[in-house]
Amino acid sequence: MSLIDSVRVLGAMARITAPTLVEAARGSLERSTIDDRARWFGREVVRLLEVKLDSSGAEHVPPRAVVYMSNHQSHMDIPILYASLPSPTIRMLAKTELFRIPLWGRGLRAAEFVEVDRGNHARAVASIEQAARLIQDGVSIYLAPEGTRSRDGRIGALKKGGFHLAVGTGAPIVPVAISGTLAILPRGGKAMRVGQPVRVRIGEPIDVAGRELPSLMAQVHDFLVKNVENGAGKAG
Numbered sequence: 001m002s003l004i005d006s007v008r009v010l011g012a013m014a015r016i017t018a019p020t021l022v023e024a025a026r027g028s029l030e031r032s033t034i035d036d037r038a039r040w041f042g043r044e045v046v047r048l049l050e051v052k053l054d055s056s057g058a059e060h061v062p063p064r065a066v067v068y069m070s071n072h073q074s075h076m077d078i079p080i081l082y083a084s085l086p087s088p089t090i091r092m093l094a095k096t097e098l099f100r101i102p103l104w105g106r107g108l109r110a111a112e113f114v115e116v117d118r119g120n121h122a123r124a125v126a127s128i129e130q131a132a133r134l135i136q137d138g139v140s141i142y143l144a145p146e147g148t149r150s151r152d153g154r155i156g157a158l159k160k161g162g163f164h165l166a167v168g169t170g171a172p173i174v175p176v177a178i179s180g181t182l183a184i185l186p187r188g189g190k191a192m193r194v195g196q197p198v199r200v201r202i203g204e205p206i207d208v209a210g211r212e213l214p215s216l217m218a219q220v221h222d223f224l225v226k227n228v229e230n231g232a233g234k235a236g
Contacts, residue, residue, distance in 0.1 A: 016107070042081070045076070050195045053200070055200040057201055065134075065136075068085060068087075069220050073179070081142060132169050158221055177203070
């Protein structure tokens with residue numbers, strides 16, 4: 001990726017962060033405004049990086065708050081998914097490290113994104129409770145149940161927190177498989193590559209009523225393995 005492309009991506013981040021902070025300080029920040037900015041940012045990143053995006057399955061998503069669960073390959077997953085997922089209002093559960101980025105972190109908090117500090121159990125529980133309140137208010141939640149980015153694209157073990165959230169609120173789980181973002185920006189990478197194919201596969205919603213956590217976790221894990229590791233969802 002050229003330096004000018006990197007500057008443009010950072011510029012897109014600033015373009016949504018700066019007004020969000022100003023409006024939050026004035027008490028005039030509206031949820032619908034954040035929705036528009038998040039979708040714009042996702043589509044702008046796709047455009048700037050010339051991503052060859054192939055997304056399917058949006059028709060599966062019901063017109064209610066859901067819990068999206070995807071695999072995690074790269075920081076680029078976030079804008080790609082905002083460009084792909086159909087729910088009008090989506091907020092993300094993200095590791096506390098993202099919230100430490102100057103200004104960007106303040107913007108995330110102002111926009112109702114949920115900070116998860118896995119090193120502090122009480123704060124982690126509070127984060128799940130915050131996400132549950134958002135779901136009850138009609139907001140869909142996106143999270144990556146692996147908890148960390150994959151180094152090689154393979155699916156790791158899934159953590160329970162997101163599944164407790166879905167079962168506790170009754171929100172259906174929508175599994176999402178993403179492949180190709182690892183080639184744009186791998187874990188630990190600094191330079192982004194342009195013109196890469198990315199594939200997003202949105203699965204059918206999983207009803208959580210009466211389900212046990214182990215079976216739900218296995219079902220989501222199997223979907224991700226099938227659509228990422230076994231070739232059904234590989235980009236290219």
